[in-house]
Amino acid sequence: xxxSGAQPTxxxxxxxxxxxxxxxxxxxxxxxxxxxxxxxxxxxxxxxNGAGKTTxxxxxxTLLAPDRGRALVEGRDVVRSPEAVREIIGLAGQSTAIxxxxxxxENLEIMGRLYHLDAETRRRRAGELLERFDxxxxxxxxxxxxxxxxxxxxxxxxxLVSRPAVLFLxxxxxxxxxxxxxxxxxxxxxxxxxxxxxxxxxxxLEEADELxxxxxxxxxxxxxxxxxxxxxxxxxxxxxxxxxVVERDRTAEAVEAVRALSGSAPSVDADAGRVxxxxxxxxxxxxxxxxxxxxxxxxxxxxxxVRRPSLEDVFLALTGHGAAEGDAPASQARRGRRxxxxx
Amino acid sequence: MRDALTxxxxxxxxxxxxxxxxxxxxxxxxxxxxxxxxxxxxxxxxFIFFTIIQPVMFVLLFRYVFGGAIPVKVRGGYVNFLMPGxxxxxxxxxxxxxxxxxxxxxxxGVIDRFRAMPMARSAVLLGRLSxxxxxxxxxxxxxxxxxxxxxFRFQNxxxxxxxxxxxxxxxxxxxxxxxxxxxxxxxxxxSVGSFGLVWLFPLTFVSAAFVPIQSMxxxxxAFAKNQPVTTVIDEMRALALGGPLGLHAWQSALWLAxxxxxxxxxxxxxxxxxx
Numbered sequence: 270x271x272x273s274g275a276q277p278t279x280x281x282x283x284x285x286x287x288x289x290x291x292x293x294x295x296x297x298x299x300x301x302x303x304x305x306x307x308x309x310x311x312x313x314x315x316x317x318n319g320a321g322k323t324t325x326x327x328x329x330x331t332l333l334a335p336d337r338g339r340a341l342v343e344g345r346d347v348v349r350s351p352e353a354v355r356e357i358i359g360l361a362g363q364s365t366a367i368x369x370x371x372x373x374x375e376n377l378e379i380m381g382r383l384y385h386l387d388a389e390t391r392r393r394r395a396g397e398l399l400e401r402f403d404x405x406x407x408x409x410x411x412x413x414x415x416x417x418x419x420x421x422x423x424x425x426x427x428x429l430v431s432r433p434a435v436l437f438l439x440x441x442x443x444x445x446x447x448x449x450x451x452x453x454x455x456x457x458x459x460x461x462x463x464x465x466x467x468x469x470x471x472x473x474l475e476e477a478d479e480l481x482x483x484x485x486x487x488x489x490x491x492x493x494x495x496x497x498x499x500x501x502x503x504x505x506x507x508x509x510x511x512x513x514v515v516e517r518d519r520t521a522e523a524v525e526a527v528r529a530l531s532g533s534a535p536s537v538d539a540d541a542g543r544v545x546x547x548x549x550x551x552x553x554x555x556x557x558x559x560x561x562x563x564x565x566x567x568x569x570x571x572x573x574x575v576r577r578p579s580l581e582d583v584f585l586a587l588t589g590h591g592a593a594e595g596d597a598p599a600s601q602a603r604r605g606r607r608x609x610x611x612x
Numbered sequence: 613m614r615d616a617l618t619x620x621x622x623x624x625x626x627x628x629x630x631x632x633x634x635x636x637x638x639x640x641x642x643x644x645x646x647x648x649x650x651x652x653x654x655x656x657x658x659f660i661f662f663t664i665i666q667p668v669m670f671v672l673l674f675r676y677v678f679g680g681a682i683p684v685k686v687r688g689g690y691v692n693f694l695m696p697g698x699x700x701x702x703x704x705x706x707x708x709x710x711x712x713x714x715x716x717x718x719x720x721g722v723i724d725r726f727r728a729m730p731m732a733r734s735a736v737l738l739g740r741l742s743x744x745x746x747x748x749x750x751x752x753x754x755x756x757x758x759x760x761x762x763x764f765r766f767q768n769x770x771x772x773x774x775x776x777x778x779x780x781x782x783x784x785x786x787x788x789x790x791x792x793x794x795x796x797x798x799x800x801x802x803s804v805g806s807f808g809l810v811w812l813f814p815l816t817f818v819s820a821a822f823v824p825i826q827s828m829x830x831x832x833x834a835f836a837k838n839q840p841v842t843t844v845i846d847e848m849r850a851l852a853l854g855g856p857l858g859l860h861a862w863q864s865a866l867w868l869a870x871x872x873x874x875x876x877x878x879x880x881x882x883x884x885x886x887x
Contacts, residue, residue: 279624287621330728332887344624353626355730364721368648370655382644383731385637411655427725 279344283308283435283466284329289338291324291490298324300490301338306435306468306483311461313481314470315583321490322470323363326439329468330360342435359428362439362470365420366427369413373404373423376412380430391430398426402456418449422456429460436460438469442476454479474501474583486587494587502578504586508552510559512573514542519568526562530555547582548575638732645739646746649713653747659709663751667702668758674698674822675762682823686853687767695759696776696848697821699752700841703784704816706751708809710744710788711795715804718796718886727887737883741788748784752777768854776851779864783844786868787812789875796882820845840867 284306291299298321306312314322327333328340331351339346345353367376374395381391399408402422407415412423421441428436441457442450457480461467471477477484478498486494486501494501510530514520520542524535527546535546548555552575563570578586628634653659671694679690686693717723726736756764756777766773794808818832819825819841825833836842844867847860 281621285621327724327887332724332728339623341621341623344621345626346623349623350626352628352730353624355728358728360725360728364724366722366725368652368722370652371648375651379644379648383641383726383729385640431729 281341281344282306283310283343284312284468285339285341285344286325286329287339289325289328289335289340291321291328291333291335298490299328299335302487302490302492304468304485304492306466308466309464310483311467311469311481313477313484314468314487315472315474315477315484316470316487317472320487322487323439324490325487326360326362326437326468326470330358330437331355356431357434359431359433359436360439361421361425361428362437362441363443364439365424367412367420367424370411372409372411373399373415374408376423376427377430380427384431386430394430398429401459402426416449417445418452421445421449421453425453425456425460433465435466435468438467440470440472443472450476474498474578486583488587494583501583503549504583507547507549507578508555508575509545509578509582510548510552510555510573510575511543511545512559512563512570514544515569515571517542520544522566523563523568523570526566526568527559530558530562547578547586634732638735641731641735642739642742645735646743649740649743650746652713653709653743662708663706663747664754667698667705667751667755670702671695671698671755671758671762678822682827684824686849688763688765688853691759691763692765692767692853693824693849694822695756695764696780696852697819697845698759699755699777699780700783700845700848701816701821702751702755703748703780704787704812704841706744706748706784707788707791708812709747710740711791711798711804711808712801714740714792714795715799715808716801718799719801723883724887733884737792737880740792741785744788745781745785748781748788752780752784766852768850768852772851772854776848779844779848779851782868783864786871786875789872789879793875793879793882796879796886799886815839815841820849840864840871843867 282305284304286302286304289299289302290297300321302321302325304312304314304325314325316322324333328335329342329347331347331354334348339348341347342354343357345357347354366380371379377395377398378391381394386394399405402425404419404423404426407419412420415423425438425441438457442453445453454476457467457469461480467480469477469480481498484494484496484498484501485492494504496504510527512523514523517539520537520539524537524544527535527544531546531548533547535544537544546555546559556573556575560573629637653663674694675691679694682690682693684690684693714723723736727733766776791809795804798804798808818828818836819839820836821841825836825842828836843860843863847857847864849855850857850860
């Protein structure tokens with residue numbers, strides 16, 4: 270039975286996925302995914318809606334059987350020993366285990382019962398988790414009245430009742446306001462520092478950057494890039510300096526002026542007069558240089574600034590298309606998204 | 613030590629616990645989920661309304677508003693005719709809660725979460741069914757008590773009365789399997805609430821529940837006479853008020869077994885597939 274700190278009896282990686290395919294009818298949600306998460310590491314699975322993130326999590330948590338390929342969690346095969354996998358994993362995120370009529374404490378204690386903890390242990394565990402996730406004051410109120418952030422924290426707490434060896438968080442902050450998101454990051458970081466292996470899916474590069482040791486980018490059910498956040502940003506080209514040219518007909522001249530600032534050609538939206546330059550790690554000095562060069566030619570700009578590369582930039586750099594649009598027809602992308610979440 | 617990079621990883625073999633332990637842990641899980649569902653029910657005013665207040669209202673409405681206009685040839689008058697019918701109808705409508713709760717838990721992902729836990733696969737549905745059975749018992753007993761207060765009396769002795777209550781509960785549980793399937797198949801709380809259970813209305817109202825079938829037009833009688841709700845109510849009346857038991861007993865048993873044989877597998881399949 271699952272008790273505190275399931276002892277891994279194997280020396281391989283905590284999560285190992287090899288060539289996993291999964292289709293829903295005609296929609297191929299996963300088209301040969303490989304993943305490795307070392308014990309105690311945090312892997313961020315990054316991708317737009319419908320990329321296959323949720324499907325991957327469902328395969329790893331035994332909710333969906335893969336059509337082909339293998340997935341092992343602490344060496345346990347998700348198809349051949351699903352019960353053994355369920356004993357050592359925790360899952361939270363898009364789904365919720367919270368029953369809103371019950372109080373936070375009741376939710377936690379019932380979870381403890383389902384993991385067959387004895388009365389004393391489940392009481393203590395519920396108390397600890399409530400404290401740790403800053404829910405002590407609300408512990409005995411029905412969760413119906415909890416804020417979005419509190420509900421996510423409680424839900425995360427519910428997935429930790431059994432002290433899982435490997436935790437899966439499927440878009441843990443999607444739909445949260447910025448402040449609650451920061452709070453959630455805080456909680457997840459703390460969790461990770463205590464050594465839990467974590468696989469986290471997200472649509473936000475920033476989130477993967479904040480929390481993950483390693484990031485795997487997936488799109489249309491395939492891994493398109495893997496590495497640290499820094500690796501990915503280097504591939505994108507680091508910071509982006511961006512501005513709009515006030516006199517649109519001088520856009521070409523402006524591009525000419527700043528071309529030398531980057532190894533790659535600036536991307537230009539001629540209609541909007543927008544110029545974006547990937548400037549690597551030297552955002553602020555490139556910004557100053559940009560201002561100087563444009564000023565020397567008396568080119569007027571608005572909205573001049575430096576920004577961090579977004580998921581949009583990562584996708585543009587890796588796939589040639591943005592995160593929102595795909596190369597599949599929109600209707601198919603939508604269908605894939607729905608299957609990914611619900612099927 | 614093997615080299616993970618050149619040799620394929622070999623999965624760890626994990627033995628399953630012995631059968632008796634699996635059964636024991638499944639029973640514990642079912643008990644936990646039953647408690648959970650009952651607690652939810654107690655906290656939810658809407659559920660209490662549907663399972664207690666609404667049936668009681670029906671008893672009072674039919675007893676005092678429609679009752680006077682409906683002539684029946686039954687010892688003790690309309691209230692004695694009405695009670696078996698209204699108990700069956702309420703038992704059927706209690707399955708509303710089953711459908712709504714399953715659709716809601718599926719929609720919110722609660723069921724996914726349970727399925728990612730080391731729990732017997734059957735525990736979620738069986739826990740639900742056992743909690744709903746307890747709810748049914750409460751509903752039936754409350755209605756019976758109200759019935760007694762407004763003049764209903766069993767005419768056929770204590771044992772037959774108890775058998776009538778048992779039949780009503782079995783009937784309600786069987787209807788729960790249909791509703792459970794509907795809830796799992798539709799997967800959307802709102803849709804289930806608004807149209808998922810419309811089939812219950814013709815089934816319970818076009819039956820012998822509230823009026824003698826002879827008062828309906830001929831084409832409707834054909835349906836009303838032969839459908840399962842009427843069969844069960846006829847048997848319940850025979851038990852409560854006296855009369856031949858045999859034929860309706862067989863028909864009821866066949867109907868209930870048939871419905872369960874169709875909808876239990878359908879519900880289980882819908883549950884397995886839904887995530």
